[in-house]
Amino acid sequence: MKVNVRSAFEGQAVAAVKEILSSMGVEDADIRTEIPDNHDLAIPCFTFSKKAGMPPKELAEAIRSGITQSGLISSASALNGYLNFDIKWEDLAKETLESIIEKGSEYGAAPKSGLRVNVEHTSTNPTGPIHVGRARNPIIGDTLARCLKRCGHDVSTEYYVNDVGKQVVILTWGVNNISTALETGEERDKTDHRLVAYYRAANAMMESDSVVSEQISKMLRRFEAGDADVIRNVRKTAEAMLDGLKITLDGINVTLDRYTWESDFIADGSAAKVVSDLKSSKYASQTEDGSWNLDLKEFGIQGKNTRFTFTRSDGTTLYTTRDLAYHIDKFSRSDRAIDVLGEDQKLGSKQLCSALEILGCDRAPEAMFYSFVSLPEGKMSTRKGVVVYLDDLIDEAVGRAREEVLSRRSDLPKEKVDEIAAAVGIGAVRFNIIRVQPEKQLVFKWDEALSFDGNSGPYLQYVHARACSMLKRAGGYSQDADPSKLTDEYEVKLIKILSKFGSVLTSAGEMRRVHLLPAYGHELASAFNQFYAAVPVISSGSSRDARLTLVECSKTVLANVLDCLGIEALEEM
RNA sequence: GGGCAGGUGGCCUAGUCUGGAUAUGGCGGCAGCCUCCUAAGCUGCAGGCCGGGGGUUCGAAUCCCCUCCUGCUCGCCA
Numbered sequence: 260m261k262v263n264v265r266s267a268f269e270g271q272a273v274a275a276v277k278e279i280l281s282s283m284g285v286e287d288a289d290i291r292t293e294i295p296d297n298h299d300l301a302i303p304c305f306t307f308s309k310k311a312g313m314p315p316k317e318l319a320e321a322i323r324s325g326i327t328q329s330g331l332i333s334s335a336s337a338l339n340g341y342l343n344f345d346i347k348w349e350d351l352a353k354e355t356l357e358s359i360i361e362k363g364s365e366y367g368a369a370p371k372s373g374l375r376v377n378v379e380h381t382s383t384n385p386t387g388p389i390h391v392g393r394a395r396n397p398i399i400g401d402t403l404a405r406c407l408k409r410c411g412h413d414v415s416t417e418y419y420v421n422d423v424g425k426q427v428v429i430l431t432w433g434v435n436n437i438s439t440a441l442e443t444g445e446e447r448d449k450t451d452h453r454l455v456a457y458y459r460a461a462n463a464m465m466e467s468d469s470v471v472s473e474q475i476s477k478m479l480r481r482f483e484a485g486d487a488d489v490i491r492n493v494r495k496t497a498e499a500m501l502d503g504l505k506i507t508l509d510g511i512n513v514t515l516d517r518y519t520w521e522s523d524f525i526a527d528g529s530a531a532k533v534v535s536d537l538k539s540s541k542y543a544s545q546t547e548d549g550s551w552n553l554d555l556k557e558f559g560i561q562g563k564n565t566r567f568t569f570t571r572s573d574g575t576t577l578y579t580t581r582d583l584a585y586h587i588d589k590f591s592r593s594d595r596a597i598d599v600l601g602e603d604q605k606l607g608s609k610q611l612c613s614a615l616e617i618l619g620c621d622r623a624p625e626a627m628f629y630s631f632v633s634l635p636e637g638k639m640s641t642r643k644g645v646v647v648y649l650d651d652l653i654d655e656a657v658g659r660a661r662e663e664v665l666s667r668r669s670d671l672p673k674e675k676v677d678e679i680a681a682a683v684g685i686g687a688v689r690f691n692i693i694r695v696q697p698e699k700q701l702v703f704k705w706d707e708a709l710s711f712d713g714n715s716g717p718y719l720q721y722v723h724a725r726a727c728s729m730l731k732r733a734g735g736y737s738q739d740a741d742p743s744k745l746t747d748e749y750e751v752k753l754i755k756i757l758s759k760f761g762s763v764l765t766s767a768g769e770m771r772r773v774h775l776l777p778a779y780g781h782e783l784a785s786a787f788n789q790f791y792a793a794v795p796v797i798s799s800g801s802s803r804d805a806r807l808t809l810v811e812c813s814k815t816v817l818a819n820v821l822d823c824l825g826i827e828a829l830e831e832m
Numbered sequence: 833g834g835g836c837a838g839g840u841g842g843c844c845u846a847g848u849c850u851g852g853a854u855a856u857g858g859c860g861g862c863a864g865c866c867u868c869c870u871a872a873g874c875u876g877c878a879g880g881c882c883g884g885g886g887g888u889u890c891g892a893a894u895c896c897c898c899u900c901c902u903g904c905u906c907g908c909c910a
Contacts, residue, residue: 293852303852305890315890339853340890384910424910521910550908560835571908578910602904605836630837630903638903663872683872694858695845698837700903707844707859712872714845714858721872729869770849778846781857792865792874810869832872 315340352742433461451503690716
């Protein structure tokens with residue numbers, strides 16, 4: 260296994276500096292590295308200039324004069340107290356291109372780790388269609404899962420279906436008792452859109468009609484008491500709703516490996532086991548009314564949030580209590596559990612982790628929080644009907660993409676136009692959501708969400724299509740990774756970017772910094788476009804094969820990036 | 833009131849964890865570029881006291897303290 264050229268280069272540069280400092284009598288210097296714009300590596304000398312008893316500028320110059328061209332170091336220079344290093348270009352270029360050709364769609368991937376990683380995402384309440392307020396969840400979760408797979412792990416994704424509690428009971432009551440077909444205000448024939456009208460109507464009736472309110476309460480009490488008929492009934496409704504949600508998710512290339520039902524943890528007794536275990540802990544106490552809670556003061560939870568109630572006075576469990584049973588179950592199936600959650604779950608997640616600790620569990624889930632997407636006029640609400648549905652966003656995106664395709668490609672058959680429009684529209688939506696770091700609050704605006712140029716999904720797709728087109732037009736060529744033929748500044752820049760993909764993937768996956776991926780994709784695509792504009796490829800004589808190889812490699816890496824983003828790499832558009 | 837996030841050109845955004853040399857890109861604006869491979873592209877220009885104030889440091893968008901604005905949260909809801 261070849262060591263990554265870049266890290267080997269860095270190691271050599273640091274070792275060289277260390278050796279020279281040592282000869283000057285300076286030991287244990289604090290040597291830091293960074294990657295500047297005009298060189299491959301820089302070491303600031305400020306950190307150890309005091310130790311060396313020399314101003315940084317002079318020190319850098321003194322060290323530089325001692326560095327010889329060796330290993331992967333092709334040159335070193337000193338400027339403003341910095342030591343700048345350049346890598347032996349031929350080695351980096353050759354290794355990078357040959358590696359991409361050899362590994363193809365596996366380029367950048369880490370070797371198999373054997374680690375089972377569970378990513379729980381989406382998990383929206385089955386009371387209505389997915390709206391864009393929560394659309395970050397499936398997109399973040401799915402992108403993260405795709406990255407982690409390439410990081411070598413056995414990844415499984417799952418949706419925790421909330422089929423317990425008042426909200427789904429209200430919905431079920433509505434479906435069972437409102438006999439007239441409801442005007443949903445839309446033509447979309449999908450269960451989630453059909454059923455949400457009953458949810459809204461039932462909520463309104465419950466507020467204005469005490470008879471309805473009493474019926475719903477009664478149904479809820481029967482549910483809590485374990486009435487099999489009610490539980491089955493509610494689950495049936497949730498399943499119907501979920502059928503619609505799955506279609507939406509499928510539409511943005513998100514599929515989940517598993518759906519886990521909350522009610523199962525009541526049925527199999529594991530929630531009750533959690534309750535009895537918690538009751539015996541020293542942090543547990545019972546109030547006069549009979550409910551049980553944990554005092555989490557010692558767990559860094561401050562203010563008046565220290566009490567976490569885990570049973571009602573009638574002994575029934577609460578959401579977080581069942582979530583404890585769920586996490587214990589997840590831990591038995593995975594080595595690492597990641598929860599993608601809305602920011603409103605922060606306190607609950609903290610309470611969950613503390614309670615797990617109290618239960619003697621030596622593991623905690625890794626929570627990834629995102630801020631909700633809001634509308635310019637405020638927060639979205641399914642109950643109030645103040646929403647933009649993800650289905651509508653996708654339809655609009657695909658519709659606008661179709662217009663774009665038609666305006667530039669009159670030669671394509673209708674099916675091809677539709678296919679491209681779908682891929683472009685979905686690419687625009689996914690890219691736009693994932694490009695921003697999750698905790699940033701986002702206000703939804705149609706024109707921003709549907710951008711097709713600049714830093715966008717279609718921009719990357721366009722470059723992929725462009726590369727495909729060039730290769731097709733070129734006909735045959737033989738692979739040639741001879742770096743002496745690729746010395747143009749645009750070629751050099753492009754290859755350096757290609758060589759970084761593995762480390763970007765690691766940060767995006769292991770560190771859960773998924774927004775680095777679209778940034779990298781844009782950097783790569785932009786460098787390709789500059790190369791394309793400045794350097795002739797097909798009619799370039801003796802460099803033709805090498806340049807076509809570079810086009811092929813760029814296409815491969817871009818396809819890998821797009822795959823991580825869940826965006827289709829189009830052959831033409 | 834407490835806790836947790838976010839605040840970077842007109843708008844959106846990277847960098848903050850791990851402090852460094854002229855703060856990353858995009859949108860929009862202005863000016864150019866298709867008789868070479870897809871112009872969903874490329875090139876150039878204008879636009880910034882990194883919310884504000886202190887502090888630490890040779891050096892702060894980045895670390896510490898204070899403060900302001902925005903969001904989330906503080907059910908025997910889920």
